[in-house]
Amino acid sequence: MSFEVAAEAYDRFMGRFSAPLSPRLCDLAGLGAGSGRRALDVGCGPGQLTVELVRRLGADHVVAVDPSAPFVAAARDRLPGVDVRQAPGEALPFDDGTVDAALAQLVVSFFRDPVGGLREMARVTRPGGVVAVSTWDLAGDRAPHSSFWRVLRRLHPDVDDESGMPGAGDGRLPALLDEAGLGEVAQHELHVTRDFDGFDDWWGTYQLGVGPPGDAVRRLDDAARTQLREACRAELGDGPLTIAAVAWAATGTVAG
Template sequence: MGFSVAPGAYDRFMGRYAARLAPLLADAAGVAPEARVLDVGCGPGALTAELVRRTGAARVHAVDPEPAFVAAVRDRLPGVDARLGAAEDLPFADGSVDVALAQLVVPFLADPDRGLREMLRVTRDAGTLAACVWDHAGGTGPLVPFWDAVRDVDPGAVDEGAAPGAAAGDLLRRVRAAGGREAVESRLTVAVPWPSFDAWWEPCTLGVGPAGAYLAALGPDAAVRVRERCRAVLPDAPFTLRATAWCVVARA
C-alpha cells in the first residue's frame, strides 16, 4: 500500500495536509484538556502532536502497525503511550479512552469495519469516536491533480475514489453499522501553500501511499509524462491547494 516508508517521507508527502487537518478533527471530536485520547493509525504523529498540545502527553495513546512510525512518535513526543498494533485488534482495554480518533486511516485498513468496531470497543460508554477520510470520490481530496494527470496518461489507472469512506455518506454508514450512536457527518477543509511545482512533485516520488506506489511502478518515460501532465494541470507557482475530508463523529 506504500506506508512502509521513512517517517520523513510521509511528512513530506502528506504531512503538510495532515498537520492542518489535525486541529479540525480534534475540534470536531470535542477533545477537552482532561480527556484520555487514542490516535489510531497515528503515522509519524501529525494528529498525535495536536492531541498532546490539547491534553498533555500523559493522556495520549497512539497505535500504528509500522514500527518506524511508532518509533518516530516516541522520539518526537516523549511521554506518549505509543504502541505497535493494528486498528483491527487494538492493544487497549475495553472503555479505556474518552475519545478515539482516526485521521486518514480507514481506507487503508485491512478490515475498515472491524477497525471502527475496535475503536468503539476501547472508548468508554458515551465517549466519542471521530474519523476522517479525504473526499477522493467527490474530487476534492489533495491528490486530485495527481490522479487527473494520471488518467490523462493512463486512462485505465485506478485512483482512490473507491476507497472505504472516500465517498459522501460511506464513512457515516460504516460508523453507524459498527455501532456508533448519534453519528454526524461533516466536511473538513484545509488550504496548503506550495512554493513551486518541484516542491509539490518531489514528495510524489517517495513511494508513499497508493499514489506513490503507482508512480514507483511506472517506467521512467511514463513517470515523466505524468510529471509533465501534473505541471500542466496545476496553477502557476506559487499556488495553494484546498483539500476536503469527510468527517464522522459518533458516541460509543
C-alpha cells in the same frame, strides 16, 4: 501499501495537509484543552494528530498505535511520554473502555476491515465516549492529490485512483459508523489549503514513495514517469501553487 517509509517523507507528502486537520478533528471529538480526558490516536503515523492531542490533553492522557514500524519509532522519538504501540486498527492492544475518545485521521480507508476497525475503536472507548474519523474526499475529486490522480487517469484510464476506497466519499463514513454500531452519527466537511513554492516542490513529494500515489509513480517506467510529470506541469503550471482539499469527517457515540 507504501507506508513503510521515513517519517520525514510522510511529513513532506501528507503531513503538511494532515497537520491543519488535527485541531478540527479534536474539536469534533470534544477534546478541549485541560479537559482531563484520555484519547487514542489510531493510525497515528509519525504523530501529526498525536501532537495536537498532547498539546490539549498532556502526554499521560494520550495513547497511539500504528502498524508501520518507522512511524511508531518516529512518534516515540517526537512525543516522549506518549504510549505509542505498533498495532493495526483492527486489533487494538487495549482493554475495553480504556479511553474517552478514539480518533483516526485519514486512516479508515486503509483498514483491512473498516467496520471491524471502527468496532475496535468503539470497544476501547468508554460508554458515552466518541469515535471521530476522517478521510479525504477522493470520490468527489477534492483530495490533496486529486489533481495527480486526474492526470494519471487520462494517461492510464485503468489506474486505481483511490476514489472507491472505504469512507472516501459523501455519506460513506457515516454508513461505516452506523454499521459498526455507533450512535448519534454525524458527518462534517473540513477544508484545508496548503502552498507550494512551485511545481517542482509539488512534484517532488510524489517521488517519496508514500501511499498509493507513491506506489503508482514507482510502477511507471522512466518514460511514463516523465510523461506524467509534464502532463501534471501542464495542468498545474510552474508558479507557486495553492492546493485546496476537503476531508469528510464523521463522529459517533459509543452505546452505554
